[in-house]
Structures are given as structure tokens and as C-alpha cells.
Amino acid sequence: MTSIGDYHCNEVKRSWCPGCGDFGIEAALKSALSKSNIEPKRVMTVGGIGCSGLLPYWTKTNSFVGLHGRALPAAIGMSIADPDSQVVVMAGDGDAYGIGVGHLVHAFRRNQKLVYMVANNGVYALTKGQVSPTAELNAKGSSTPFGINMPPIDPISLALISGGTFVARGFAGDIPHLAEIIERAIAHEGFSFIDILQPCVSYHKNMCDSSYAASMIKLEASNHDAGDLNAALTQARGENGNRKVGIFYCKENNNRKVSDAHMYAGCRSSEDILGLIRPMRVTG
Amino acid sequence: MNRLSIGIGGQAGEGVETLGHAVANLMAKMGKEIATNGEFYNAIKGSHNTFEISVSDEAALSTSTHYNLVIAMDGQTLAEEARRIVTDGYLIYDPETGAPDVSAKLVAVPFLNIAQEVAGTKLAKNMVLFGCFAAMVKAPKELLASMIDELLKNLPPEVKQRNVEAAQRGYEVASEQVHESLMRVSVKDPAVENYLMSGNSISALAAVRAGCTFFAAYPMTPSTSILEFLAKWSNKTKMSVHHVEDELAAINMAVGASYAGARAMVATSGGGFALMTEGVGLAAMLETPIVVVEVQRPGPATGLPTRTGQGDLRQVLHAGQGDVPHMVLSPGTHEEAFQMVREAFEYAEAIRGPVTVLMEKCLAEGMRTIDSDAFDRALDFTCERQTSDKLKRAISYEHDAEGNPTEEPLTVIDRQRSRWNKIDAIAEKLPPGRLEGAESATVTLVCWGATYGAAMETSKLLTAEGIATNVLHIKYFRPFQSGVLETLQKTVRPILIEGNLTAQLGGLIAEKTGFEIKDKILDVSGRPFTAEGLVERIKEIL
Ligand SMILES: Cc1ncc(C[n+]2csc(CCOP(=O)(O)OP(=O)(O)O)c2C)c(N)n1
Ligand code: SF4
Ligand SMILES: [Mg+2]
Numbered sequence: 098m099t100s101i102g103d104y105h106c107n108e109v110k111r112s113w114c115p116g117c118g119d120f121g122i123e124a125a126l127k128s129a130l131s132k133s134n135i136e137p138k139r140v141m142t143v144g145g146i147g148c149s150g151l152l153p154y155w156t157k158t159n160s161f162v163g164l165h166g167r168a169l170p171a172a173i174g175m176s177i178a179d180p181d182s183q184v185v186v187m188a189g190d191g192d193a194y195g196i197g198v199g200h201l202v203h204a205f206r207r208n209q210k211l212v213y214m215v216a217n218n219g220v221y222a223l224t225k226g227q228v229s230p231t232a233e234l235n236a237k238g239s240s241t242p243f244g245i246n247m248p249p250i251d252p253i254s255l256a257l258i259s260g261g262t263f264v265a266r267g268f269a270g271d272i273p274h275l276a277e278i279i280e281r282a283i284a285h286e287g288f289s290f291i292d293i294l295q296p297c298v299s300y301h302k303n304m305c306d307s308s309y310a311a312s313m314i315k316l317e318a319s320n321h322d323a324g325d326l327n328a329a330l331t332q333a334r335g336e337n338g339n340r341k342v343g344i345f346y347c348k349e350n351n352n353r354k355v356s357d358a359h360m361y362a363g364c365r366s367s368e369d370i371l372g373l374i375r376p377m378r379v380t381g
Numbered sequence: 382m383n384r385l386s387i388g389i390g391g392q393a394g395e396g397v398e399t400l401g402h403a404v405a406n407l408m409a410k411m412g413k414e415i416a417t418n419g420e421f422y423n424a425i426k427g428s429h430n431t432f433e434i435s436v437s438d439e440a441a442l443s444t445s446t447h448y449n450l451v452i453a454m455d456g457q458t459l460a461e462e463a464r465r466i467v468t469d470g471y472l473i474y475d476p477e478t479g480a481p482d483v484s485a486k487l488v489a490v491p492f493l494n495i496a497q498e499v500a501g502t503k504l505a506k507n508m509v510l511f512g513c514f515a516a517m518v519k520a521p522k523e524l525l526a527s528m529i530d531e532l533l534k535n536l537p538p539e540v541k542q543r544n545v546e547a548a549q550r551g552y553e554v555a556s557e558q559v560h561e562s563l564m565r566v567s568v569k570d571p572a573v574e575n576y577l578m579s580g581n582s583i584s585a586l587a588a589v590r591a592g593c594t595f596f597a598a599y600p601m602t603p604s605t606s607i608l609e610f611l612a613k614w615s616n617k618t619k620m621s622v623h624h625v626e627d628e629l630a631a632i633n634m635a636v637g638a639s640y641a642g643a644r645a646m647v648a649t650s651g652g653g654f655a656l657m658t659e660g661v662g663l664a665a666m667l668e669t670p671i672v673v674v675e676v677q678r679p680g681p682a683t684g685l686p687t688r689t690g691q692g693d694l695r696q697v698l699h700a701g702q703g704d705v706p707h708m709v710l711s712p713g714t715h716e717e718a719f720q721m722v723r724e725a726f727e728y729a730e731a732i733r734g735p736v737t738v739l740m741e742k743c744l745a746e747g748m749r750t751i752d753s754d755a756f757d758r759a760l761d762f763t764c765e766r767q768t769s770d771k772l773k774r775a776i777s778y779e780h781d782a783e784g785n786p787t788e789e790p791l792t793v794i795d796r797q798r799s800r801w802n803k804i805d806a807i808a809e810k811l812p813p814g815r816l817e818g819a820e821s822a823t824v825t826l827v828c829w830g831a832t833y834g835a836a837m838e839t840s841k842l843l844t845a846e847g848i849a850t851n852v853l854h855i856k857y858f859r860p861f862q863s864g865v866l867e868t869l870q871k872t873v874r875p876i877l878i879e880g881n882l883t884a885q886l887g888g889l890i891a892e893k894t895g896f897e898i899k900d901k902i903l904d905v906s907g908r909p910f911t912a913e914g915l916v917e918r919i920k921e922i923l
Contacts, residue, residue: 109785138772141641146777154786159773161640163633164663170630174637174645177621178595182641203626365618367756370590373614377576379409379569379750 098134101127106157116305118269118295119149119216125272126152126185126214129279139182143172145197147189147223149216149295166197169204169213176211183283184211191221194230194250205259208287212279215252215290216269218297218304226300238300252292253333253345257326263289264329264346269296270310271342278344285347294342316343323347385436385564386445387514388462391454394426396507400452401432402748403511403532407520408436409577409750410528412569416441416834417748418909423602423686429457436564441749442714442834446911450517450563451485452510453478471559473513475506488513488558490551499547500540508544512551519562522552574753580718580744580831583751584674585610587722588646589618590756593672595643597623597631599653602686603742604676607648628653632660632673639669640775644726648674651693652683654700654737661735662701665800667775670729673737674722676745677830677880679907688907689743691830691880694889697737698859706800708732708807709859711739713833715749719756721856732803739858741880743909744831804860811857813864816871818851819844824919825872827898829855829886831909832878838912843919850919855886866894876900876919878910 104127113119130140140158144150146165153160159182163171168188176184193201193215204213220238221227228238228245231252235244256264263285267275275293282289294313296304303309314337321343322328329346332338387404391397398419405415416435422428433444451462453474459481463472472485475492490513496505508529515525526545533541578586585607588596598608608624615622621643625631628649635645649657654675664671675697679690697709708728712718718740725736774784779796781787787796816825818840826836833854840850853868853875869875869890877887877898882905891897902918904910 108783138770143637154776157772160775160784161637161667161773162776162778163636163667164659164777167629167633167660167663170625170633171637171640173630174595174597174634174639174643175641177623177634178638178641178643178645199626200630203630365590365592367590367753370586370756371753373589373617374576374578374582374586377578377582379406379575379577380571 099131099136101131103137104130104140104157106155109154111155112151113148114298116298117148118218118297118304119152121269121272121275122149122187122214122216122293122295123152123155125267125269125275125279126187128272128276129283132276132280133283135183135283141172141175141179141182141184143168143175143184143186145186145188145192147192147216147221148297149187149189150192152187166192166195167200168192169197169200172211172213173204173207173209176209180210186211186213188213188215189222190215190217190219190229190231194252198230201255202259204288205256205261205290208260208262210287212282212289213291214279215292216295217252217292218295218301220297220300222297222300251333251339253338254330256290257330257333257346261290261346262287262348263344265290265344266292266294266342268294268310268313268342271313274315274342281344281347286349312337312340314341316341316345321345383438385450386448387434387436387450387452388448388465389432389452389454390458390462391430393422393424393428393430395454396504397430397432397454399532400454400507400510401434403507403528404514405434405748406577407515407524407528408434408518408566409575410524410569411518411520411566413437413564413566413750414439414441415577415748415750416444418444418743419746420908421687429455429461431462442838443909443911444747446913452514453481454506454510459483471517471563473510473555488517488555490554492551495550495554496547499550500543505544505547508548509551512548513555515548516552516555517559517563518566520566521568522549524568525549525552576751576753577748578715578751579606579746579748580715580740581606581676581746582610583715583719584648584722584738584740584745585614586756587719588672588726589614589620591644591723591726593620593644593646593726595621595635595638595645596647597625597634598648599625599628599631601650601653603678603745604648604650604653604674606746607674628656629660632657632671633663635671636660636664636667636669639664639671640667640773644670646672646674648676650676650678651680651696654693654697658700659702661707661737662703662705663777664735665701665705665707666777668733668800669775670726670733671735672722672725672729673735675737675739677739677741679905685907687742689741689831689880689909690905690907691741691832691885692905693739694829694858694881694885697739698889700737704797704801706732706734706804707859708734708736708804709739710736710857711830712744713829713831713854713856715744715751716755717856718744728807732807734800734803739830741831808860808863811860811862814853814855814862814868815864816851816853816868819849820851822849822851823873824848824850824923825853825875826850826878827853827855827869827875827886827890828878830880832880835910835912835915836878839915839919842912842916848923855890858889861889861893865890866896869894869896869898874900874923876902876922878902878915880904880910
């Protein structure tokens with residue numbers, strides 16, 4: 098079995114604020130990877146652009162940091178091209194639910210095998226504290242000094258109605274529970290989506306006090322049936338739906354299509370290609 | 382006559398293109414070289430469309446503004462294309478659609494009635510007209526029948542039979558009125574293997590040949606058929622082909638796939654490329670090879686989706702924030718498109734970054750006859766991928782050689798330089814710019830992209846008239862190919878020809894060489910250049 102240390106990259110200095118929830122996500126991910134016994138060289142860690150997206154810096158795996166909002170399509174491309182590797186994405190809520198939300202809906206439909214973790218802190222942290230699409234109605238930020246006049250989006254419902262086959266929420270403050278979810282997500286044969294409540298000590302202090310941690314409601318406690326889509330929707334949309342953590346929905350045997358066309362096959366001969374254009378051939 | 386220019390006009394949805402393809406195919410089968418151009422309104426139904434075909438004994442490089450034969454499927458053709466028939470040219474029309482007021486030789490064919498009577502539907506009129514055309518080039522009747530059989534292969538046998546009969550009736554009606562053949566023809570030697578292909582199908586084929594394993598695109602005219610060809614072939618090629626949610630996804634998926642070991646390509650038009658630009662910079666920063674095909678149509682914004690133009694050179698050259706090391710090239714012919722798309726994969730590998738191949742609608746959708754050996758003639762590279770067992774780090778923030786983030790001024794400068802060095806290194810491997818056509822000339826036509834075809838034909842026409850003319854076709858924009866200044870200094874009267882309003886190539890030449898070309902022919906009509914049109918405008922300038 099691999100150990101958590103195998104995934105540590107110590108060469109790059111950490112730049113997250115002390116106490117940032119992203120540390121919890123990092124710890125949970127590395128624990129899940131080691132429990133799943135995936136060699137570091139078979140892991141591709143992908144980041145968005147944001148505080149959260151820095152995770153690949155300190156991960157001793159293959160690592161990729163692309164563009165703001167585009168971590169998901171890049172990760173899908175990787176997973177298609179190298180299905181033997183485990184692709185894990187850490188995006189921010191700005192990445193995932195703001196600028197890149199268009200990709201998310203289609204990722205549920207595509208169901209490509211990879212783990213998509215969204216560090217949901219309700220703010221654009223790296224750009225210093227504007228509201229994110231999950232900020233509560235009337236929340237104030239530097240770009241909305243009088244409060245945001247739009248309600249938040251609900252990522253779990255969005256995932257469920259878009260055809261997500263693995264839909265979960267974790268809390269960065271509960272590392273063992275989150276690690277368990279990530280481990281299940283890694284095992285899932287398809288697109289695994291985890292919304293992760295991530296306290297930001299600098300720009301979203303409400304998420305950082307003990308009452309916030311205490312408000313988490315574990316789905317396991319209510320005997321939730323993760324095979325039941327309607328039950329999952331009811332959990333997500335009911336009272337305190339945005340504080341529920343655990344696996345809302347998981348559909349195994351989801352007939353994921355595995356493409357057999359991925360690795361470099363070498364140049365084709367001219368005979369090969371002439372076969373393709375036979376219908377365009379001019380003959381007497 | 383060794384060159385025949387045909388115009389077919391009709392309403393969208395009437396089968397203008399089907400008839401055009403059938404005519405082009407027939408002439409190719411009779412050993413001729415073909416160039417086609419479709420002028421379609423951006424509408425599925427209810428507008429007047431034109432399909433032009435140049436048939437020649439020698440390589441056909443462009444289509445014409447004037448026709449030796451016009452086939453009028455609707456009344457509007459009588460008022461439009463029919464007016465551009467040359468002296469002694471022919472017009473096939475149905476008296477039911479109107480009385481032509483042109484001096485052409487008239488071939489009156491009641492094709493609507495024939496179609497209804499023989500095939501039971503007016504829709505078969507294009508088959509009747511195909512029969513008329515076959516008669517006018519004295520094509521064997523069996524060839525006509527076998528082509529229709531192939532063309533309608535998905536229809537029930539009795540329907541096919543009725544269509545063949547309708548075509549044969551058209552053949553007889555035209556034979557009674559026209560006794561000479563429009564062009565000397567023979568049936569092609571079956572040993573000579575050639576193909577009738579569009580620039581898009583050629584580009585798709587080149588990608589397969591180059592070993593492309595991953596392709597993603599969002600449909601956008603006029604690039605869409607690259608996606609369609611690659612998708613259709615994917616069960617044989619095993620290429621991973623994806624119609625994705627938008628162009629942002631397309632390029633980012635391709636960069637991801639390339640990072641993970643695939644050979645990746647995307648294709649789009651100007652609007653889609655605009656969305657991709659951040660991704661082009663990403664590929665450059667991450668040093669992941671990727672090929673982009675950009676097929677131009679006129680802009681700005683949605684512009685003219687189904688027309689041609691050369692307005693995107695600057696957009697592509699300047700794609701992305703910061704100094705993006707990005708290679709940009711553009712082919713002049715179909716053969717060159719095959720060669721350059723294939724080369725693009727090798728260049729991408731060599732610079733470990735993005736390479737964009739610019740094309741235009743007229744080349745991408747226009748068909749040409751291509752010899753099968755064009756697919757061998759293309760440069761043979763080794764096609765070895767660099768692989769390593771090391772963990773791969775690809776970080777879009779500035780990073781050191783190990784892929785770790787850095788903001789150290791000296792390292793940053795070094796990294797910026799090292800990315801550009803790869804572009805500079807490629808420059809030495811590119812063929813220098815050179816003159817084609819008459820050796821010593823009074824006029825030199827300077828152009829890029831598919832304008833090459835019309836420019837070459839123009840140079841022949843002018844030279845034949847005693848105005849010795851040659852052509853300088855620029856193919857590599859970044860890095861800018863060598864030899865351009867030296868070549869221009871040798872010219873007497875260079876004239877720039879471009880399908881844009883702002884002389885985008887002219888500006889680039891001035892920037893790179895200090896040489897300003899004063900005489901310019903700039904056209905933004907959305908239609909391809911033709912030799913006749915250019916000859917006229919050049920004479921005005923001289
Ligand atoms: C195309 C583009 N637009 C804007 C930015 C600036 N930007 C960088 S990070 C960020 C928001 C980050 O918020 P989030 O995704 O929630 O990540 P967090 O920092 O909260 O983890 C923005 C707007 C960018 N990098 N690229
Ligand atoms: S600003 Fe917030 S999200 Fe960013 S590192 Fe600090 S605590 Fe974490
Ligand atoms: Mg955030």
C-alpha cells in the first residue's frame with residue numbers, strides 16, 4: 098500500500114493561509130489515494146485557478162494547473178487519453194459554478210471517470226473576497242458592498258437533475274469523513290462530483306466558527322438511500338439541504354462507455370488513409 | 382476548349398449542390414481536373430444558391446466569374462448567373478420558369494414536367510438536368526446510369542430506376558438541341574487513381590495520417606465537416622472524436638489529452654477561435670503540442686457564415702495574452718493543406734506548443750481533384766513522441782524548468798526566452814519565400830492562403846497577354862519565413878491581394894521586412910477571388 102507521504106511534494110512552499118479549509122481537503126485526498134493504493138505516477142492532480150487550485154503544487158503526482166474555469170474539460174481530456182490514470186480535480190466554486198459552470202452540466206452527461214472536487218467557500222478567495230455563486234442572498238463582498246441580490250445556486254440539485262452518477266458533499270473540517278467520500282468517489286466507475294464546504298479564514302469567517310462545523314448533518318444518520326434519486330433530491334432541497342454531507346446519490350453499473358481510442362497509435366500509412374476516402378475516389 | 386466554367390443556380394433545398402457534385406464527378410471521371418465553389422445563403426430553405434465548377438485539362442486552381450454553361454433550376458438564375466454567360470455559351474432552362482433575355486445559346490428543357498412525368502416528382506429535376514449535361518459532353522449513357530445508381534444508393538431500386546429514366550429523357554432532349562460537345566472528353570484511365578475532395582476532408586485525412594488520436598470541436602461553419610469526417614471515420618481510425626459543449630471545452634480538452642499523451646487537434650472558425658485564444662496561450666505555457674485548424678469566414682461577429690474571407694490573420698497571430706509563442710501557417714492549395722496540417726503536428730511536437738493552420742471557406746469546402754500520390758509526397762517526418770517516466774508538471778503560472786512556480790525575475794526572463802527560442806529555431810527549417818511563375822516579371826502578385834489559386838491563374842492570363850507576371854505566396858507567418866524581403870526587392874511592381882479590408886498580410890510584411898507594398902487589391906465581398914476579376918483590377922492599377 099502507498100503511504101500518505103508518497104503524495105507529498107515538499108519542494109514547493111505552501112501558500113495557503115494557516116487554518117484554511119483547503120489543507121483539510123488535501124489531507125483527505127492523500128489519505129483516500131493511499132487507501133485506494135494508487136501509485137503517484139498513476140495519478141493526475143488537476144487544479145483550477147484560485148486558492149484551491151494550487152493543490153497540485155504540493156502534490157507529488159502528475160500535476161496540471163490550467164485556466165480559470167477550465168480544469169474540468171482539461172481533466173476530461175486527460176482521462177480520455179489515459180484511462181489507466183486516476184484524474185482528480187480540485188476546483189474553486191468560482192471555477193466550477195461561475196465561469197466554468199457550462200462544462201459541469203455536460204460533464205454529468207458525459208460521465209467520464211474522474212473525481213471532481215469543488216472547494217466551496219462562498220467567495221472568490223484568490224481575488225480577495227468577492228462573492229461566489231454559492232454566496233447566500235444579501236451576502237456582502239468587495240464587489241457587492243450592499244449585498245448580492247441573487248440567490249445562491251444549489252450544486253447538489255444541479256448535479257442530480259443533470260444526470261450525475263456520483264453526487265456527494267463533504268466538509269473540509271471533517272477529514273476522515275471527507276476521505277471516505279473521496280475513496281468512494283475514486284472507486285466509482287464514472288464522473289464523481291464532490292461539493293466540499295471549505296472554510297476560508299480570510300474572507301468567509303462565518304464558515305470558520307464552531308457553530309458552522311456543528312451545523313453539518315450527515316446523510317448516513319438519516320438512513321438515506323443513495324440509490325434513490327428522488328430521496329437525494331428531497332435531501333438536497335429540504336430544510337438545511339446546504340448543510341447535508343455524505344453521498345446523496347450513487348448509481349453504479351451506469352454503463353459508462355469506455356473509449357478504446359486513446360493512446361498514440363503512430364502515423365497511418367497512405368494505404369490506411371486511402372481506405373477512408375474510397376467514396377471520394379474518381380474512377381472511370 | 383480546354384477549360385469549361387459551369388454555373389448552376391437554384392433555390393436552397395432544390396438540389397443545387399447534388400447536381401453540382403454529380404457534374405463535377407462526371408467530369409472527373411472523364412479525366413478532367415476540377416475546382417468547385419458553392420455560394421450558399423446562410424439559410425436552409427428559400428434563397429438563391431449557386432454552385433460553380435471549373436473543368437480543365439490542366440490543374441484547376443480556382444473557379445470563374447463567367448460561365449460557358451449555366452444550368453438554371455429557378456427563374457432567378459435567368460436574371461443572375463445567366464447574365465454572366467460568355468459569348469457562345471449555353472443556357473439550360475425550363476420555359477416554365479421564365480423567358481431568358483440573354484444572348485446565350487438556349488437549350489430549352491421542360492425539366493419540371495419531365496421530372497413529374499417520368500419520376501413522379503418534380504424533385505427529380507436535378508437528375509433530368511444531370512442527363513442534359515451528360516449529353517452536352519457526350520458522356521456514355523451507361524456512365525450516367527451507373528452514377529445515378531451510386532448517387533441514390535440508399536433509395537429503393539424502383540425509385541432509382543425512375544430517376545435514371547428521367548435523366549435519360551433529359552439526355553435525349555438535350556441531344557436533340559446540342560450536337561457538338563462542350564469539351565473534348567474521354568473516359569479516364571482507371572489506373573490513374575485520384576479523388577475529388579474538399580479542403581476539410583483533406584485536412585481531416587492529414588490529421589489521421591499524422592497520427593492524431595484526439596479531436597474535439599464545436600460545429601461552426603465552414604469548419605464543421607472536419608468534425609464530421611473524423612467522427613465518421615473514427616470507428617476505423619480509433620481516433621477519439623468529440624463534439625463538445627463549446628470551443629473552450631474543445632481546446633482545453635485537447636490540451637489535457639495532449640498532456641496525457643495524445644496527439645490532439647481542434648478545428649473551428651473565427652468566432653470559435655476567439656473563444657479558444659486563452660487555451661492557445663495555455664498550450665504554449667504548458668508546452669503541450671496541439672494543432673488548431675481555423676477556417677475563415679468574414680466577420681466581425683457572426684458575419685457571413687457561408688462565405689469566404691481572409692480576415693483572421695491578425696486575430697490568430699495575436700491570440701492570447703502575453704507573448705504567446707504560437708506557430709501560424711496557411712496553405713494555398715488542397716495538396717498543400719494536406720501537407721501543412723500534417724507538418725503542423727510535427728511542428729507542434731518540435732516547439733511543444735500550439736500550431737494554427739489558417740484556411741478559408743473557399744478552400745475548406747471547395748472541391749479539387751487530387752492525385753493519390755499527393756498523400757505520399759507530403760513531407761515525411763519521423764513521428765516519434767517524446768515520452769518520459771518522470772512525473773509531469775504542467776503549470777499555467779510562470780514556472781521554472783522543473784514546472785515549479787516562480788516569480789524570480791531572472792528565471793522568468795529565461796523561461797519567456799526559452800519558449801520563444803523554439804519558435805526561432807523552427808524558422809530556420811522553413812522553406813524561404815520564393816517567386817512562382819514567369820522568371821522575370823513586370824508584375825508580382827503577393828498573396829496568402831487560397832488566394833494563391835486565382836493569383837496563379839491571373840499570372841498566366843497576364844503573361845499570355847504580354848504582361849509578365851509572377852506570384853509570391855506567403856505560407857508561414859509565425860515564424861515569418863525568410864527570403865521575403867530579398868524576393869520583394871527583386872520585384873518591379875508588387876501588388877498585394879488579400880480577402881480583407883486592412884491588408885493584414887501587407888502590414889505583417891512591412892513589420893517584418895520594412896518593405897511596404899503600395900498597390901493593393903483588397904476584397905471583402907465574401908466571394909473568392911477569380912482570375913478574370915483580378916486581371917481587370919490589375920489593369921486598372923497599371
Ligand atoms: C479568465 C479569468 N478570469 C478571471 C480570473 C481571475 N481570477 C483568478 S482566481 C478567481 C476566482 C477564484 O475563486 P474560486 O474559483 O472560488 O477559487 P478560490 O480562490 O475561492 O479557491 C478569479 C476571478 C482569471 N484568472 N481568469
Ligand atoms: S484566502 Fe481563504 S481560501 Fe485562500 S488560502 Fe486563505 S483561507 Fe484559504
Ligand atoms: Mg471560492
